Amino acid sequence: MRTFDLTPLYRTAIGFDRLAQMLNSAESQPSYPPYNIELVSEDQYRIVMALAGFDRSEIDITSERDTLFIVGRKQKDGVERTYLHRGIAARDFEQRFQLANHVKVTGASFQNGMLTIDLVREVPEALKPRKIEIGASADGAPAIEQSRAAA
DSSP states (O other): OOOOOOHHHHHHHHHHHSHHHHHHHHHOOOOOOOOEEEEEEEEEEEEEEOOOTTOOEEEEEEEETTTEEEEEEEOOOOOOOOOOOOOOOOOEEEEEEEEEEEEEEEEEEEEEEEEEEEEEEOOGGGSSOOOOOOOTTTTTHHHHHHHHHOO
């Protein structure tokens, strides 16, 4: 795996330390449990995780600021088993996702061993682009004519 030296970024950019932290943590992201990230529409996303062997009560989902935490703690059933082959991991996990600005969790469901988390990007009206109309000058003359008169 490649490693990147982000020292020049720290020397010349201010406020990009979060981006550098995200790049550093990207290579250490766990691969269990498997998941998909879907783009449902322009501002809607969905995370689907395969959690075979987990019960709804063993899964905890927390959204804190710009991070989504998904934690699974498998309860021990107390039965001693001898496996000839063990292909279903069913082990504890912690998965975290960095959320972009204004991305919120709208709901979660768990059905047939699949955890589905719906997200939506809600940009506040104050931050959305808006069209600025070009009007006349204060004395009623069009702005172009006023600038010609001043010249």
